[in-house]
Amino acid sequence: MDLTRREVLKKMGLGGMVLVGGTIVKSPFSKTQLAHAGNDQKWKQFSGSKIVFMSEDTPPTAAIKSKVKGFTDLTGIDIEIIEEHLDIVAEKVGIDVRGRTGAYACFYSQDKPIGAPFYKHASDLRTFEKDPSLPKVPNGVGNDVWLNRFLDITGRFFGDPKIAAYPYDNAVAVMMYRKDLFEKYSPNFEAEYGKPLVYTKDTTWKDVLEICKFFKKAKFPDVKYGIALQGREGWGGQLDYQRVSYANGMWLEWDFDDYFGSNKPGPCKWGDEQSIMTMGNYKELMKYAHPDSLTNDWSGANTAYITGLAAMQPQYGEFAAVVEDPRQSKAAGGRTVYELCPKGAPEWIVGKGKAVNGTNCGIGGIAINRWAKNDLQKAAYLFALWSTSHDTQYMVLKDVGGTPTRKSVFEMPDVKKAFDRKTAPMKKLAKPVEMEKGVMVNEVPLMPNALTYGPILESIWKPQFVVGPKVVKFNEYIQIQTSEIHKCVSGLKSPKESCDAIKKKTDRLYRV
Amino acid sequence: MTHPKEETLSPPLPVYQGSGPNQGLFNKIKGMLPFHLWLMLPTIIVLAVITIYPFIWMVVMSFKETAMDPGEKDVWVGLYNYVRLLDDEPFLNGVKLLVWYFILCLSIEMIVGTSVAMLINNAKFENVFIVIFVMPMMVAPIVVGYLFRFLYNVSFGWGYWFLKSTGLMGGETILANAKPWLLPFMPSTAFMAVVAADVWEWTPLIILIVLAGLKAVPQDQLEAARVDGAGPVRTFLEVTLPNIKGVLLIAVVVRFMDNVRLIDLIYVLTKGGPADTTKILPFYLYNVSFRYFEFGRGAAIGFILLLFTIIMGMFFVNVVFKKKEVGNNG
Numbered sequence: 018m019d020l021t022r023r024e025v026l027k028k029m030g031l032g033g034m035v036l037v038g039g040t041i042v043k044s045p046f047s048k049t050q051l052a053h054a055g056n057d058q059k060w061k062q063f064s065g066s067k068i069v070f071m072s073e074d075t076p077p078t079a080a081i082k083s084k085v086k087g088f089t090d091l092t093g094i095d096i097e098i099i100e101e102h103l104d105i106v107a108e109k110v111g112i113d114v115r116g117r118t119g120a121y122a123c124f125y126s127q128d129k130p131i132g133a134p135f136y137k138h139a140s141d142l143r144t145f146e147k148d149p150s151l152p153k154v155p156n157g158v159g160n161d162v163w164l165n166r167f168l169d170i171t172g173r174f175f176g177d178p179k180i181a182a183y184p185y186d187n188a189v190a191v192m193m194y195r196k197d198l199f200e201k202y203s204p205n206f207e208a209e210y211g212k213p214l215v216y217t218k219d220t221t222w223k224d225v226l227e228i229c230k231f232f233k234k235a236k237f238p239d240v241k242y243g244i245a246l247q248g249r250e251g252w253g254g255q256l257d258y259q260r261v262s263y264a265n266g267m268w269l270e271w272d273f274d275d276y277f278g279s280n281k282p283g284p285c286k287w288g289d290e291q292s293i294m295t296m297g298n299y300k301e302l303m304k305y306a307h308p309d310s311l312t313n314d315w316s317g318a319n320t321a322y323i324t325g326l327a328a329m330q331p332q333y334g335e336f337a338a339v340v341e342d343p344r345q346s347k348a349a350g351g352r353t354v355y356e357l358c359p360k361g362a363p364e365w366i367v368g369k370g371k372a373v374n375g376t377n378c379g380i381g382g383i384a385i386n387r388w389a390k391n392d393l394q395k396a397a398y399l400f401a402l403w404s405t406s407h408d409t410q411y412m413v414l415k416d417v418g419g420t421p422t423r424k425s426v427f428e429m430p431d432v433k434k435a436f437d438r439k440t441a442p443m444k445k446l447a448k449p450v451e452m453e454k455g456v457m458v459n460e461v462p463l464m465p466n467a468l469t470y471g472p473i474l475e476s477i478w479k480p481q482f483v484v485g486p487k488v489v490k491f492n493e494y495i496q497i498q499t500s501e502i503h504k505c506v507s508g509l510k511s512p513k514e515s516c517d518a519i520k521k522k523t524d525r526l527y528r529v
Numbered sequence: 530m531t532h533p534k535e536e537t538l539s540p541p542l543p544v545y546q547g548s549g550p551n552q553g554l555f556n557k558i559k560g561m562l563p564f565h566l567w568l569m570l571p572t573i574i575v576l577a578v579i580t581i582y583p584f585i586w587m588v589v590m591s592f593k594e595t596a597m598d599p600g601e602k603d604v605w606v607g608l609y610n611y612v613r614l615l616d617d618e619p620f621l622n623g624v625k626l627l628v629w630y631f632i633l634c635l636s637i638e639m640i641v642g643t644s645v646a647m648l649i650n651n652a653k654f655e656n657v658f659i660v661i662f663v664m665p666m667m668v669a670p671i672v673v674g675y676l677f678r679f680l681y682n683v684s685f686g687w688g689y690w691f692l693k694s695t696g697l698m699g700g701e702t703i704l705a706n707a708k709p710w711l712l713p714f715m716p717s718t719a720f721m722a723v724v725a726a727d728v729w730e731w732t733p734l735i736i737l738i739v740l741a742g743l744k745a746v747p748q749d750q751l752e753a754a755r756v757d758g759a760g761p762v763r764t765f766l767e768v769t770l771p772n773i774k775g776v777l778l779i780a781v782v783v784r785f786m787d788n789v790r791l792i793d794l795i796y797v798l799t800k801g802g803p804a805d806t807t808k809i810l811p812f813y814l815y816n817v818s819f820r821y822f823e824f825g826r827g828a829a830i831g832f833i834l835l836l837f838t839i840i841m842g843m844f845f846v847n848v849v850f851k852k853k854e855v856g857n858n859g
Contacts, residue, residue: 108819115597115822134822137598248705250802308701309683311803312719317682324684387599493821500619503804507707522618 039068039097039122041392051150059152063396064093070400071110071121073381074100076335076466077186077420078125080413081404087412088403094396104251107131107492114138119389122397126182126384128170128484130252133278133491136174139181139384145398152399154406156425158183165477167422169276170484171382176277182382183405184422188333189378189473190260192216193340195328196354198240206231216329216356218374218472222261222298223362225329229305232328245318245327246310248303248506252379252492253314254499259377260331261302262295263483265361266370270486270523278487284529288513288520290367296505296512298365303506311506323348331358333379334469335420341465343450343458350458351438355469357476376476377483380422414464427470435467490526497522591828603825610829620830623810629716630809631788634727635781641728642735643777647765649736650743659740666733674797677726678704681798707804717806719799726794731787735780742776743769782845789838810834 042065044051051059072078082098089095099121101109107130113120114135126132126139145151146158156162160169167184174181199214206214210227229243247257262268268291273279286292303310307321315333322330323339323346332340334355343349361372383401385394403409410421411429426432434440442463449459462468476482488494498519505515559567591610593603614620649658665673680688681703692698698718700706706718715721746769754764792815795801801808801816808816814834818827 104820111597111819111822115824117599134597250800307683309705311705311707312702312799313705320682321684326684490821493823496816496820500802500805500808503707503802507804507806509707509804 039389039393039396040066041390041396042066043392048150054150056152059150060092060399062150063392063399066093066393066396067095067097068122068393068397068400069097069099069120070123070125070383070397071099071101071106071113072125073103073106073127075186075188075381075420076338077381077413080416080419081409084409084412084416087409088400091403092396092399094399096400103127103130107134110135114386114388117388119386119393121386122389122393123383123385123401125185126171126382128380128382129487129491130495132171132182132382132384133174133487133489136177136179136181136384138387140387140394141179141181142172142183142385142398142401143180145385145395148395151395152402154402156407156423158402158405162424163422164424164427164474165482166276166484167380170378170380170487173277174487175280175489182384183401184380185383185401185405186335186381186420187378187422187473188335188381188420189469189477190256190331190333190358190376191469191472191476192356192358193322193330193332193337193348193353194356195240195348195352197352198237198328202232202235202237205235216354218357218360218475220356220359221362221365221372222264222302222359223365225359226298226302226305228329229302233305240325240328242307242321242327243305243329244302244310245307245313245321245330246303247313247315247318247331248311248499248502249314249317250496250499250503251314252495254502255495256377256379257331258299258498258502259483260358260375261299262292262375263377264359264373264375265295265298266291266366266368267361267373267375267480267483268292268295268370269483271488273485275483275485275487278485280489282486282488282527285520285523285527287523288516291370292516293512294365294367296502296516299502300506300512311503334466334473337465337469341462341468343446343452343461347452349461350452350456355472357472357481371480373481374476375483376481378477380484414466419464419466427474432464432467432470435462435464436471438462438468441468488527493526494523497526587828587831590825591832593825595822595824597822606825610826611833613826614829614833619805619808619813620810622805623808623813626716626720626806626808627789627810629720630724630727630791631785633716633721633724634731634788635784637724637728638732638735638784639777639780642732642780643739645732646736646739646743647769650740659737662736663733665730666737668730670730670793671797673726673730674794677722677729677794678798681722704799705803707802707806717803719803720807723794723798723807726798727788727791731784734783738776738780738783739773742773745776746772778845778848782842785841785845786838789834 042063044062046054046058046062051062078098078100082100085096085098106125110121110124110131111134124131126135142158163184164187167187168180171182171184172180194216199216203214206228209231214228214231225244232240232243247253268286269275270285270287271279271282273282307313307318307327309317309321313321315336318330319332319336319339321327322332325347337355340346340353341349357374358376360374363372366372383404385397385401387394389397405422407423407425410419410423410426411432413419414421414426414432421427431442435442443460444463445460446458449457452458486494501510501515501519504510505512510518592605592607594606594610595603645662649655649662652658668676677688680686683689683702689703692703700708700718703722704719708718709715710718710721750768750772751764754768759767790811791809792812795807795809795812799807801812810830811834814827814830817823817830
């Protein structure tokens with residue numbers, strides 16, 4: 018690639034811009050003048066400015082990045098969107114806010130790993146909402162425009178009334194499974210287990226274990242394992258385990274409101290009978306899951322699923338775009354069905370705990386860095402408004418990578434149609450794809466992620482929805498948890514020993 | 530006949546006495562250091578600022594519990610951050626794994642690197658071999674991590690396929706395998722997988738260093754050994770090895786310094802898992818400092834790691850210089 022002198026200077030300039038969080042061109046109008054100006058003028062008040070947005074490398078961000086010209090056209094603001102893996106985002110944002118440098122005027126604030134530790138370094142968005150010199154978006158940004166309590170999840174922490182971030186994207190777990198394989202091998206399954214091989218919203222984790230045992234033992238040529246799990250150390254592993262633990266008895270580590278979380282959680286419940294039973298059952302699941310499940314995160318599990326090695330995967334809705342792409346996925350072409358996550362099994366529950374379709378999530382927010390200069394913060398707020406507006410979320414959804422957080426997007430007629438594969442609008446591929454020998458696919462859903470919205474909209478309510486644990490020191494807590502889970506799954510410790518170790522280390526972490 | 534140097538000796542330059550009232554002070558200051566050190570002083574000051582100041586700050590931080598939230602202040606906790614490490618399972622595990630990592634990586638790299646260097650030394654296409662063998666070293670460590678992650682992948686990695694089909698690997702997975710490799714006291718299979726990636730990347734460095742050392746082995750000693758009827762093994766042990774020992778020790782020091790800073794391979798391949806079996810101390814330090822943001826605790830771990838590095842470095846250097854002195858005196 019030939020780099021012109023102009024391009025080199027531009028890249029150097031953008032690089033330098035990161036160091037200072039951007040450059041601001043102040044509005045020629047006073048605040049009073051702007052307060053009486055039209056919305057268009059309010060959007061354009063920082064025209065010529067440059068801001069930096071640090072984000073996780075999610076499909077929604079990739080889609081927004083591809084459409085960011087719309088924001089520049091609206092505001093005249095140039096925005097540099099930096100995409101990194103979530104761990105790196107947390108690291109860089111943490112260093113930036115701890116150093117009070119304000120290098121990223123706005124940053125991606127995933128509710129637990131970034132929001133919980135750093136929310137105090139985010140500006141209170143209510144300040145901008147009340148500022149008459151700043152524009153408004155249609156429908157506004159109040160509680161009721163977002164999906165169920167998503168603003169609480171991303172924006173409110175530990176009883177603090179401040180709003181730290183707007184809901185920017187949603188990653189809610191669903192079960193994806195290969196209906197074609199289930200239908201094909203149902204007779205074999207029925208011969209062994211006396212019931213057909215089906216997956217419904219009433220399928221329990223115990224049923225899933227049976228399915229996994231069946232597939233692993235059978236060694237079919239077109240699928241080797243029943244399920245691909247995401248046990249990798251860190252947040253992926255914590256979420257993977259939580260789907261099982263919450264489904265069985267609605268077990269939580271602590272008993273506080275998990276929408277707001279707690280900065281003094283107190284003694285945890287690890288080590289109780291339910292936790293020990295679930296640990297043992299999770300170990301059993303891992304034994305029959307795809308062998309890399311302990312080292313895979315969401316991407317690794319998805320790879321196992323789309324390459325046809327696993328018949329099921331609990332996965333986040335945004336991955337439907339890849340699953341439905343026949344150029345990458347053997348699970349495309351209508352083979353995949355999306356359903357709620359499995360339910361708890363009565364035999365796996367101690368006492369009178371309830372069995373639910375345990376569904377968890379990572380709701381990403383967009384936060385404004387309080388250490389950036391005031392006017393840079395306002396310019397960044399314009400981006401936060403734009404990127405979470407109805408029009409942008411709808412546009413991004415149609416561009417393959419969307420996971421909207423506004424209710425109004427889900428109420429659009431074409432989006433509603435896209436929930437169901439039978440009515441979903443399709444788009445023709447430039448060239449038909451031979452997914453495997455003799456199987457040609459020439460069209461794909463226009464909004465593949467929307468295929469997951471039916472189960473998602475059903476599952477984001479209590480009792481099945483679990484959003485915590487929103488705690489300070491979340492990142493260290495999940496390391497403790499997943500490290501001990503690994504030791505149990507690997508046979509190095511018993512379920513009781515692992516749970517007791519988590520209890521001891523977690524209580525020590527929170528000074529109990 | 531006069532010495533050539535005496536003939537060309539130019540008369541001494543007159544010493545400028547100066548006439549100002551401060552010239553005496555100026556000369557006094559100037560005389561404090563040799564001239565060449567005065568020239569180096571600006572660079573030394575810059576280096577001191579960017580190394581000594583952070584070091585002092587790190588030590589101070591290790592005695593504090595650092596605050597993350599605005600408005601909160603760091604709390605002085607004395608030796609608490611150090612004392613708690615005695616009871617910190619990941620720390621103790623990290624130390625043990627670091628020692629294993631160093632021993633395994635170094636021994637394999639030294640044996641393989643020295644052997645390859647011996648084979649290609651003075652070979653017909655030596656330069657071509659050097660280019661080929663050095664290539665892995667040119668790849669960024671994070672890229673090596675991703676490369677091996679793909680190779681080890683159960684779904685499509687040919688490295689996994691090769692190990693499985695040749696029977697070299699038991700178990701169904703490599704990177705998720707926390708079971709000891711071969712023997713009960715050995716580290717896990719996942720750990721050995723990381724070692725393999727490290728060996729692949731850094732053996733070329735040993736090859737280069739040893740090759741340079743082999744070029745300096747006196748040919749007359751090798752000829753004499755050949756004439757005396759010594760075989761290749763005897764020649765290597767009695768002639769080559771004593772001559773390249775200094776170079777080998779330098780290679781050991783360099784690789785040791787690299788190992789105590791390793792986080793990139795672990796980050797990409799295993800993130801310290803499964804079951805903490807690849808969480809060597811530098812990676813744990815990274816987690817504590819930049820994932821948990823416990824800078825005080827991280828500084829304490831960093832300081833201990835630094836002490837360990839200095840002690841080991843001094844040990845190696847003393848061995849090298851001791852050998853040199855013995856060589857000179859002998």
